[in-house]
Amino acid sequence: MGGASGGQVEPERVADGWPRRWRARERRLARAVAVRGRLAAGFYEFLWFGLKQAWASLFGGLLLALILASWLWYPRESWLNRYDALTLAAFALQLALLRSGLETVQEARVILVFHAVGTVMEVFKTAVGSWAYPEAAVLRIGGVPLFTGFMYAAVGSYIARAWRLFDLRYQAHPPLWQAQLLAVLIYANFFAHHFLPDLRPALFLAVGWCFRRTLVRLRVRDRDRRMPLLVGFALIALFIWIAENVGTFAGAWVYPHQQRGWSLVAPGKLGAWFLLMIVSHALVASLHGAARGEPGGSRTGR
Numbered sequence: 467m468g469g470a471s472g473g474q475v476e477p478e479r480v481a482d483g484w485p486r487r488w489r490a491r492e493r494r495l496a497r498a499v500a501v502r503g504r505l506a507a508g509f510y511e512f513l514w515f516g517l518k519q520a521w522a523s524l525f526g527g528l529l530l531a532l533i534l535a536s537w538l539w540y541p542r543e544s545w546l547n548r549y550d551a552l553t554l555a556a557f558a559l560q561l562a563l564l565r566s567g568l569e570t571v572q573e574a575r576v577i578l579v580f581h582a583v584g585t586v587m588e589v590f591k592t593a594v595g596s597w598a599y600p601e602a603a604v605l606r607i608g609g610v611p612l613f614t615g616f617m618y619a620a621v622g623s624y625i626a627r628a629w630r631l632f633d634l635r636y637q638a639h640p641p642l643w644q645a646q647l648l649a650v651l652i653y654a655n656f657f658a659h660h661f662l663p664d665l666r667p668a669l670f671l672a673v674g675w676c677f678r679r680t681l682v683r684l685r686v687r688d689r690d691r692r693m694p695l696l697v698g699f700a701l702i703a704l705f706i707w708i709a710e711n712v713g714t715f716a717g718a719w720v721y722p723h724q725q726r727g728w729s730l731v732a733p734g735k736l737g738a739w740f741l742l743m744i745v746s747h748a749l750v751a752s753l754h755g756a757a758r759g760e761p762g763g764s765r766t767g768r
Contacts, residue, residue: 496687515686522628524568525577526620528559530709537716549603549611552718556616569623576626576753577619580746584618585610587656594660597721617713621706621742625750632684636695640676642751648672649748652741666737673744699747703739707731710739 499510520527532555540548560577563569569577585607592598592609603611628634639645648669655665673696680695711731714724723729 511686511689518631518686519628522631523620523624524627525559525563525623526617526709529556529616529620530712532556532559533713533716533718537718547602547604549599549601549613550605552613553603553605553611553616556613560616560619569627570630572753573623573626573630576622576750579749579753580622581615581619583653583745583749585612585615587618587653588614590657595722597719599719600717614719621746622750624702625746626753629750632686635683637681637683637692638679639695640680642748644676645744645748645751648676649745653745655741656738666741669741670737673741699740699743702743703736706739706742707733707736710735 496510499506532552536548536552540551542548544551560569560574564571564574588610589608599609599611599614601611605612651665651672652669655669659665677696677699681692682695682698683690683692685691714720714731715728721731723732
């Protein structure tokens with residue numbers, strides 16, 4: 467991740483999106499670290515980057531913790547199915563984050579869209595046998611328990627929160643309509659490749675061409691940093707794949723090759739998650755007013 471020169475920012479901007487009571491403490495700590503030299507300051511910024519990433523992943527991290535906790539401790543003889551308990555818990559978590567102000571209304575809108583998009587794909591994919599949910603559920607659509615939509619929503623929540631926390635801006639971004647068109651084609655191919663030739667090779671080439679020069683500029687503390695957007699997509703896809711392995715290990719869902727016992731999710735799924743990042747990026751950009759350069763959004767012009 468390369469650096470770009472940037473001046474000092476307002477103290478409130480440094481911890482944007484964090485509870486106010488933490489900000490004064492952070493400023494005091496930053497001043498104490500700054501006098502210890504560049505190495506200490508660099509380590510502090512790296513630590514702050516990790517903290518912001520964890521904060522952006524709040525919804526997804528808590529949801530994954532719920533899945534693990536239910537696998538370890540949820541009583542199998544309970545009158546309420548585990549999947550239904552996860553659905554109710556995820557819904558309560560969403561309401562708690564919104565009411566507490568830890569999640570904005572705009573981010574909740576993003577989550578709602580991702581929930582709908584993910585649930586539609588889940589219903590189709592389980593119907594054709596791509597994966598399955600082995601436990602019973604009352605709150606479901608077809609063979610899909612409703613908590614699964616929240617897993618897709620967690621991806622949208624992360625992107626929307628990171629957009630705000632890191633003040634994301636883009637250089638040499640393709641026109642928004644191109645990203646939206648790619649998103650539509652990728653989403654359609656998730657369904658169509660079961661009946662028609664798989665277009666993923668062509669889609670990878672199209673994504674690489676459209677975003678080949680795109681850089682994302684992000685602000686960790688008081689300076690802008692930048693990295694190729696495609697690298698960012700790949701890194702997020704990697705972490706989603708790791709989380710998917712945790713979820714399948716906890717029995718939340720199973721792939722056909724895991725029917726007789728858990729094994730690693732195929733690395734080829736990284737490609738699917740990478741393409742899903744294009745869909746996610748286009749959705750959030752559309753809802754964020756990115757193309758219009760609105761306050762709080764990020765300009766995507768060249």
